Amino acid sequence: MPSPRRRLAAALLLLALGAPALAGDLILTGAKPDKLYVIDAAKRTVLHEYRIPGANGLVGSLVPSPDGKRVYAVINRMESIVGVDLATGATVFRADLSTPTERVKDFFALTVTPDGRELIAYEVPTRLKPSEYEVEQPRFAVFRTDAGLKAQPVRVYPAQRRMHMLLMRPSGKSFYALGFELYEYDVKTGRLLGTRGIQHWEMPGHSQPDLLAFWPVTEPTGVFTSPVYAEAPQDGKPTPTTALMSLDVATGALDYRDFEPMSALIFSTVLSPDRRSAYGVYSTLTKIDVPGRKLAGRVPLDHTFYSVNVATDGREIYMGGAMCDVGFYDAATLEKKAILKLPGCADQALASLRVLAAH
Amino acid sequence: MPIRSVPLLLALLVLAPAAPAAAATESGAALVRTWCSGCHRERAPGQFERISDIRKTPEGWVMTLFRMRQVHHLALPDEVHDALVRHLADTQGLAPAEAAPGRFALERRPNVQDLDLGPELGVMCGRCHSLARVALQRRDADEWLKHMHFHMGQFPSLEYQASGRDRPWWEIASTKLPAELAALYPLATPAWRDWQARAKPELAGRWVVVGHVPGGRDFYGTAEIRRDAAGEYRAQYALTEVGGGALAGESHAIVYTGFEWRGRGTLGGHATREIYAASEDGRRLTGRWFDPEHSEEGGDFTALRADAPAEVLAVLPQALKVGTGAHVVVVGTGLAGAAAPSFGDGARAVVARREANVLEADVTVAADAAPGNRVVSAGAASGRLVVYRQIDALEVRPAYGIARVGGGRIAPVTAQFEAIGATRLPGGELVSLGPVAAEWRAEPFDEEAKRTADVDFAGRLEANGRYRPAGAGPNPKREFSGNNVGNLAIVARARDAGDALEGRGHLVVTVQRWNTPPIY
Numbered sequence: 001m002p003s004p005r006r007r008l009a010a011a012l013l014l015l016a017l018g019a020p021a022l023a024g025d026l027i028l029t030g031a032k033p034d035k036l037y038v039i040d041a042a043k044r045t046v047l048h049e050y051r052i053p054g055a056n057g058l059v060g061s062l063v064p065s066p067d068g069k070r071v072y073a074v075i076n077r078m079e080s081i082v083g084v085d086l087a088t089g090a091t092v093f094r095a096d097l098s099t100p101t102e103r104v105k106d107f108f109a110l111t112v113t114p115d116g117r118e119l120i121a122y123e124v125p126t127r128l129k130p131s132e133y134e135v136e137q138p139r140f141a142v143f144r145t146d147a148g149l150k151a152q153p154v155r156v157y158p159a160q161r162r163m164h165m166l167l168m169r170p171s172g173k174s175f176y177a178l179g180f181e182l183y184e185y186d187v188k189t190g191r192l193l194g195t196r197g198i199q200h201w202e203m204p205g206h207s208q209p210d211l212l213a214f215w216p217v218t219e220p221t222g223v224f225t226s227p228v229y230a231e232a233p234q235d236g237k238p239t240p241t242t243a244l245m246s247l248d249v250a251t252g253a254l255d256y257r258d259f260e261p262m263s264a265l266i267f268s269t270v271l272s273p274d275r276r277s278a279y280g281v282y283s284t285l286t287k288i289d290v291p292g293r294k295l296a297g298r299v300p301l302d303h304t305f306y307s308v309n310v311a312t313d314g315r316e317i318y319m320g321g322a323m324c325d326v327g328f329y330d331a332a333t334l335e336k337k338a339i340l341k342l343p344g345c346a347d348q349a350l351a352s353l354r355v356l357a358a359h
Numbered sequence: 360m361p362i363r364s365v366p367l368l369l370a371l372l373v374l375a376p377a378a379p380a381a382a383a384t385e386s387g388a389a390l391v392r393t394w395c396s397g398c399h400r401e402r403a404p405g406q407f408e409r410i411s412d413i414r415k416t417p418e419g420w421v422m423t424l425f426r427m428r429q430v431h432h433l434a435l436p437d438e439v440h441d442a443l444v445r446h447l448a449d450t451q452g453l454a455p456a457e458a459a460p461g462r463f464a465l466e467r468r469p470n471v472q473d474l475d476l477g478p479e480l481g482v483m484c485g486r487c488h489s490l491a492r493v494a495l496q497r498r499d500a501d502e503w504l505k506h507m508h509f510h511m512g513q514f515p516s517l518e519y520q521a522s523g524r525d526r527p528w529w530e531i532a533s534t535k536l537p538a539e540l541a542a543l544y545p546l547a548t549p550a551w552r553d554w555q556a557r558a559k560p561e562l563a564g565r566w567v568v569v570g571h572v573p574g575g576r577d578f579y580g581t582a583e584i585r586r587d588a589a590g591e592y593r594a595q596y597a598l599t600e601v602g603g604g605a606l607a608g609e610s611h612a613i614v615y616t617g618f619e620w621r622g623r624g625t626l627g628g629h630a631t632r633e634i635y636a637a638s639e640d641g642r643r644l645t646g647r648w649f650d651p652e653h654s655e656e657g658g659d660f661t662a663l664r665a666d667a668p669a670e671v672l673a674v675l676p677q678a679l680k681v682g683t684g685a686h687v688v689v690v691g692t693g694l695a696g697a698a699a700p701s702f703g704d705g706a707r708a709v710v711a712r713r714e715a716n717v718l719e720a721d722v723t724v725a726a727d728a729a730p731g732n733r734v735v736s737a738g739a740a741s742g743r744l745v746v747y748r749q750i751d752a753l754e755v756r757p758a759y760g761i762a763r764v765g766g767g768r769i770a771p772v773t774a775q776f777e778a779i780g781a782t783r784l785p786g787g788e789l790v791s792l793g794p795v796a797a798e799w800r801a802e803p804f805d806e807e808a809k810r811t812a813d814v815d816f817a818g819r820l821e822a823n824g825r826y827r828p829a830g831a832g833p834n835p836k837r838e839f840s841g842n843n844v845g846n847l848a849i850v851a852r853a854r855d856a857g858d859a860l861e862g863r864g865h866l867v868v869t870v871q872r873w874n875t876p877p878i879y
Contacts, residue, residue, distance in 0.1 A: 105515050126512035130398040131409045132505050133512030135529065161529055162518045180527070212524060283839060303839070 025312050026356040028071055028086075029320045030059030031346030036073065036084055039326060041311065041318065041355070044338050050089030052082055060350050061108035061214060065116045065145070068356045072112065072119060078105040081121055083145060095121065095143050095151040101128055102136075108214040108350070111166035111175050112145065113187060118154075119143045120175060120187070122163045138163065140190055157190025165216050167224055170250050176224075178213065182247065182254065196254055198228075198245075203256060207231040207238065211245060215268040215321075215352040220312045223248045225278050227266040232258055244269060244278055244288055259288050260295045267306045267321070268352075272331065273314040281308040281319045285334055299334045301327070306350060312357040320353035387446025394439060398431065409505065410447075414497040414546060416458060417448040417615040418465055418877035430513070445615060452616030453495065454554035455639055464491030464878050466634045466647035467654040470757035470774065476543070483531060486522045492878045493540070497548065500541035507532040559617030560641020562592060565665040567716045569673040569690050570598070570648075572658035573775045574823045575794060577601040577675050579690040581716065582662055587611075596626065601675050601688060620644060623651075635660060642667045654875070655772050665716055669693025671742025674735050678745040678780070678792035679706070680855065682726035686711070687744075689718040689737055696738035703733025703744065713737075731784055745790050747782035750853045752789060753797070754779045755864030762818065762868045764843050766831030769871040776824040776864055778851035797851040797862075799824045804865060808846040811838060817845025817868040824851065828868050844868050 025041040034055030038048040052059060055075040063072045070083045070092065083093030097104035102125050109122035121141050127134040138161055141153035163179040174193055177183045181200060184193040199208055209230040218224045225246045232241035240262040246255045266280035269288070277296065280286040283304050287297035306321025310331065317334075319327040324345035328338040342348070388405045399407040415423070424440055427433040435443075463471045474490040475481070484493055498506065511517060511529050518528045563585050570578035580598035587593050596608035610624025610633055622633030626648065635646030642664045649657025663672055671691040679685055687702070694700075695715045702708050705728025708720040718737045728746050735742040756777050765771025780795035801820045803809035816837060818828035826849065833840040845868040852861050 103512070107515075107519060124515055126508075126515070128512075131400070133508045135508050135511045135533070161527070162524060164519065208525065210521075210525065212519060300839075 024357075025318075027309070027318055027320075027326065028062050028064065028354040028356065029307075029326060029342075029348055030062055030073055030351035031324065031342055031348045032059070033057045034075070035059060035342075035346050036062075036071065036089070037342060037346075038086060039340065041316070041328070044328065044340050046340070046343060048086075048089060049343055050084060052084060052091060054080065054094075055082075058349070060352070061110065061216065062352050062354045063110055063112060063216060064354055064356055065112055066114050067116055070145075071354070072110060073351075074106050074108050074110065078107065079103070081106060081110060081119070081143075083119070091149065093119070093143075093145055093147065093151060094149040095119075095141075095147075095153075097121070097123055097141070102126065103128055107164055109163050109166045109177065109216075111168040111216070113168060114170055114172040117145055118187070119145050120166060120168075122159060122166060122177070124161075140185065142187075155188075155190065157185075159185075165213055165224075167216060167218060167247070167249050169252075170222070176247065176249060178211070184252075201256055203230065203232070203243075203258075205233040206241075209243070209256075213268060214350050215307045217268070217270055217307075217309055217352060217354065218249055219355050220273050220310065220314075220357065221248075221271050221275055222250050223271045223275065225269045225271050227269055227280055228256060229262060234261055242266065244290065246271065246278075246290075257290075257293045259293050264298065267304075268308050270308050270310045270317075272310055273312065277331070279308055279310060279317050279331070281305040281321075285317065285319070285329055287331075287334060297334050299329075302339075307348070307353040309353045309355045312355065318353055318355065320348050321351060322349065323347055326353070387442070387450065390439060390443055390446060394433070394435060394443070395427075409502070411451070412498060412502045412546065414451045414453060414551065415448070416453055416461075416465060416495050416878075417444055417619055417621060419492075419495055420444045420447045421877055445613065448615040448619065449617070452551075452619070453497065454548070454550040455618050455636060456550050457497070457548065458495065458619070458636070461489075461491035461495040462636065462646070464489050464495065467649060467657075467879075468647060469655040469772075470760045479531070480536075480539075482522050482526075483528065483536065488876075489879045494544065495878065497544050497546050497551070498541065499546045500537040502546070503540040504533060504537040507537065554617070554639075557617075557639075559614075560637050560639070562614065562620070562637055562641060562644070566644065566662040567665050567672060567690060567692060568596065568598065568660070568662045569675075570658045570660050573777050573794075574825055575777075575796070576603075576658070577673075578606065578658070579673065579675065579688060579717065580606075581665070592620070592622075594622065594624070598626075620646070622648075631657075633660070635662075652770060653772070655774070663692055665692060667692050669739035671735060671737070671740045674742045674744050676793070677743070678747055678782075678795075679722060679724045681705075681724050681728050681730065681746060681748050684721060684723035687720055687722045689720075689735060689742060690716065691737075691740050691742065692716060693739045694718045694737040698738075700735070700737035702735050703746070705729065705746065706733060706744075729785075730782060732790065745782065745792055747790075747792060749782065750780040750792065750795060750855055750860060751783040752781040753795070753851060753853050753860050753862035754781070755849055755851050755862040758864055760826070760849070760864060760866045762826050762828045762866060763871050764818075764828045764831040764868065765871065769831070769873070771818075771828045771830075772872075773828065774826045774866055776826070776849050776851065776866075778824065778853060778862055780853055780855075796854045797824065798854060800850050800852075801826070801866070802848040802850055804846040804848045811841070813845030813847060813868070816843045817847060818843070820849065824849075826866055826868070831871055842870060844870060 027039040029037050034052045036050040040047050061074045072083045079098045081095045085092050104123045104125045106121050112119050124138045125136040138159045140159050142155040143151045163177050165178040167176040181198045182196045207230050209228045211228045213226040228243040228245045231238035241258050242262045243256050243258045264284045265282045267282045269278045269280040271278050278288040284298050289296040305319040309318045317329040324342040326340040517523045566582040568582050578598045583595045592612040594610045598606040606627040608626035610622035612622035618637040620635035631648045632651050633648045635644045644662040673690045675688045705725045708722045710720045712719040730748045733744045735744050760774040762774040763772035777794045778797035780792040781789045820826050829843040847866045849864040849866045
């Protein structure tokens, strides 16, 4: 019986349809029930397959530490957060959010300060009383990343409901939180510094937009992007339209631009290093001409992918999420170059696909 | 390491000493005290937190106890479970009038329109389950609020889902809705007070029965209902299928809340479940029976006490064409008598059988008989028959149906369509003829369904209007290896009408449902 690694290599030989890019990227992805993968993008190989004890069926929302040595993930029915050492696979940080009398979920929203010292988690708590549940106000819990395996928050402050993503600003003074609107909070005090429109955006004639993203991808540009759906006037009548939202976490620049009457569903997007193109995936791979505000290309995919990313040099598109394929596509032609099957065909579900530049 | 909840620990503490055999003989309140009060404090004698503040149907109580077992790890023996459902449904149930609007859900009627509680409740509550599930409960505002806390706490992804994230779901559910729901469905009502005070009807005796199975089968006959040693009901059915043979059946039923008949039995050798309601005067039982594995397959049931005042339950068939003849069966009470029965102007009857509960006659309608309604009279009872010249309109029912692909341990869900004919009287009035014989075909509902060849993949339509969906799972022959879902028009052409007369319904063939709660 050949080893999984061997079989994988053989499968890759069959699947590698083009020459790999030379970016030297590492790709991180998670999979059911407790797997974390580190992938060599150029070689199309799994460098490490780590098991996260107690992941309990979920490894989601991967957030690398700024030094690229660890990755944080939401696990265990969204009730725990772990930090895993990328060189050894050891769990070096763990915060179990729930207690016997309070069930706490983190809806995939967490972020780490630029110095790597603090991790902020979004907590949605429910008090479990003997004969009833009590919904409590969501909150941010700040942990020290050196707190070990029984981490307790060092600061806690109230938050809005229905957040789904946190994005640290490079200053380390504040972070963005995406929910009904785009909020900005002070890291130290938890003070709400500002609110800008998502549901209350200001696009003339547009209906209330719909944005939900669990993939906190800002690499390689420092700009977070996401598809947004709304009805926009087209020849005088409201037409479902897809826009690209982009948020530069450094400058704070927030932009929405329609690029097509909705013709395909897109789950996640990523911005190319030159910021001229964005790529989106679901059942198709979409290329968006950002300055031109238009659809630049679309090809069908073999099946649905949830999470997209791009090579640091911009030459390849990486995709994962849902099922066990990690796809490599040519960024210029949108041609399939390779499919890497994760060992044992582990299902990546909602895990975000993250890229660490040159190792 | 999963976190053990306090409720679980409490359950272990509370439940360990109880002896199940003894429990079944305890009174209802004592059962609640033994099995529930570890978590649901007895705040006053016989008053238990949460439990005493809600009224529900027997199915509602079953769903709650399912959750107490499944989610809160209550180790409840089956016989205690059954005794508790009885106790709770009897003492905290819904009055007949309160349960009436949501009965279709208890009866598991397929393809019926849900209740309309306005646009806000429709989206806030109707996107996950029927609004009947809501309408079949009674609580005051603070108890509705507690239930909203349960929803948000148990299904925290609710506010992230489509139609949950477009609005501040929790804020609406926790501020505005509890009072609104309590105004619609309050705990204390005159209807419940009156029903509790009433003597409950005794259902033992002889009954006249009619049944209709969509797709063209009608039954009539009798039921003998008696009480067994345990005080529960046993029914024996002796039925005849119109145009067919005899059909025997039996069932064992518990009557909850004084009128909610829940039976398990067989009919013609097939297992059945019966969800019937006794009328407040105890003279009538109505509802639906169905196949326990396929709740979409079943029939409408009506029974009338054989000694009830004279009444026609059914005239089968209910419409006759001019210039034709048919064997007509009239079912009801008080049909015997000295005077000859009448089928109205232009109809000649030769009586073949006449008893108090059945009249069979060969009826011929003159070619020049005037189309219109006829009064059928037999003994002291009278019913209705329609004489028609032609079918002028055809309606497919349901107008919108859902079938589900099957596979693995989940059986496919079929959809039964009926063609309902109508004739136009000289005055212009349209009169229904009931279900009429039709030829059936499936067509793509729209251009997209045509492009993806849904008609070829989704299943097949049988001669009697029943749609049998295909197997589930990715189909390599379909685009993106799609499932065998489909969007179809179901077209009926009346056999007895010109080619031009068609009726159309809409069928969506969709994916499986993974759970089958007693109230959708």
